[in-house]
Every structure is written in structure tokens, then in C-alpha cells.
Amino acid sequence: DAGVTQSPTHLIKTRGQQVTLRCSPKSGHDTVSWYQQALGQGPQFIFQYYEEEERQRGNFPDRFSGHQFPNYSSELNVNALLLGDSALYLCASSLTAGTRTDTQYFGPGTRLTVL
Amino acid sequence: QKEVEQDPGPLSVPEGAIVSLNCTYSNSAFQYFMWYRQYSRKGPELLMYTYSSGNKEDGRFTAQVDKSSKYISLFIRDSQPSDSATYLCAMSGAGGTSYGKLTFGQGTILTVHP
Numbered sequence: 001d002a003g004v005t006q007s008p009t010h011l012i013k014t015r016g017q018q019v020t021l022r023c024s025p026k027s028g029h030d031t032v033s034w035y036q037q038a039l040g041q042g043p044q045f046i047f048q049y050y051e052e053e054e055r056q057r058g059n060f061p062d063r064f065s066g067h068q069f070p071n072y073s074s075e076l077n078v079n080a081l082l083l084g085d086s087a088l089y090l091c092a093s094s095l096t097a098g099t100r101t102d103t104q105y106f107g108p109g110t111r112l113t114v115l
Numbered sequence: 116q117k118e119v120e121q122d123p124g125p126l127s128v129p130e131g132a133i134v135s136l137n138c139t140y141s142n143s144a145f146q147y148f149m150w151y152r153q154y155s156r157k158g159p160e161l162l163m164y165t166y167s168s169g170n171k172e173d174g175r176f177t178a179q180v181d182k183s184s185k186y187i188s189l190f191i192r193d194s195q196p197s198d199s200a201t202y203l204c205a206m207s208g209a210g211g212t213s214y215g216k217l218t219f220g221q222g223t224i225l226t227v228h229p
Contacts, residue, residue: 040123042220045216103215
């Protein structure tokens with residue numbers, strides 16, 4: 001049973017560029033959440049996708065956007081990159097049942113460096 | 116003030132020691148409490164998951180939640196060098212509009228030396 005997978009593993013971009021990160025959830029999961037983890041900090045919630053819609057959003061600017069596909073995989077897009085966007089981007093998948101979303105399982109992350 | 120406070124350490128202990136890791140929080144809406152372990156340059160791995168107050172034991176790990184004090188703990192017995200990692204506490208609200216959004220502490224860096 002494959003766990004959560006993310007691609008690419010590492011990415012180097014320059015300021016002002018745009019980036020797309022990808023995530024495939026654990027088998028049987030239908031909900032994808034994205035987190036940003038700066039060095040030495042805990043992960044911070046960016047947003048969550050369920051039924052191909054953004055269901056909840058953290059305190060991140062509109063430069064951060066996402067998408068969920070019918071097969072539950074997801075993309076995170078970041079426009080107009082800033083140096084401060086350098087971080088480990090984590091995808092977590094879970095299963096939603098009614099109003100409750102079960103525990104989240106994380107992928108290995110994509111390390112983004114902005115120069 | 117952060118919603119979840121966690122002492123970043125670092126914490127260094129000898130092999131076989133009992134390790135105590137703690138977090139405090141301010142949001143009384145939190146109902147689910149988790150501990151994740153994160154090795155260097157890897158994603159967080161779920162260790163313990165508890166609902167509301169009480170204790171939960173799994174092998175060498177024990178999680179405690181005291182909602183009245185807004186305080187959670189993770190105890191590691193007979194610590195091993197392989198336990199060396201960053202330990203993250205995480206919390207979420209119950210149903211409704213929470214949808215399992217996790218709020219994390221900063222993480223505590225633990226080193227267990229032989």
C-alpha cells in the first residue's frame with residue numbers, strides 16, 4: 001500500500017518565478033492538505049482540498065493556490081516567488097466521513113529553495 | 116502568542132533514559148491531539164493520536180492529555196539512539212468547520228546518545 005507521495009523532491013527557483021508541486025494521497029484517502037514548514041519551525045497549514053474544492057485555508061496570500069483532481073491527487077502552485085517561500089512543503093492525506101476528517105498522514109515533502 | 120507552544124530544546128539524553136516532551140495550548144476548541152516524529156529532511160510520521168483528556172500507551176510511548184490545564188505530554192521509555200528526531204505536537208478541533216486542520220508546535224529536537 002503506497003503512502004503519500006510527492007514530487008519533485010527538491011526544487012530550486014529564482015525570485016518572481018512560479019512553481020507547481022504535486023501530491024498523490026494514500027490509497028483510500030479523499031482529502032489533501034498542504035503545509036509549509038520553514039527551517040526549525042513546525043508545519044503551518046496552507047489549505048485543504050476535498051471533492052475538488054478548497055474547503056479551508058490558512059493565513060497565506062493568494063499567491064498560493066491549489067487544485068484537486070478527480071483521482072484525489074493535488075497540486076500546490078505558488079506565484080511570484082519570494083525568498084521567504086523557501087521551505088519544506090508537505091502534503092498530508094486523510095479520509096473525510098461526514099463532518100469529520102480523520103487523522104492525516106504526511107508525505108516526504110518537497111524542499112523548495114528560492115534564490 | 117502562538118496557539119501551541121513547544122520547547123524547541125534541544126534535548127540530549129543517554130540511551131535508556133525516560134524522555135518527557137510537552138506542549139501547552141490556548142485554544143479550548145482543540146479536541147484531537149497528536150504526536151508526530153520527524154527525522155531530518157523527512158516528512159512527519161504519526162506516533163500517537165488521542166481524543167480529549169486521558170492517557171494512551173503504545174509500546175514504549177505514552178501520550179497524556181490534560182484539557183483542564185491545556186497541557187499534553189509524550190513519554191518515551193527506554194529511549195534508543197533511533198529515537199533521535201524532532202518531535203512535533205499537533206492539535207485539531209472537533210468536526211464542524213475544523214475538518215482536521217492541524218496546528219503544530221515548533222517541535223523539540225531530541226538526541227539519544229549511546
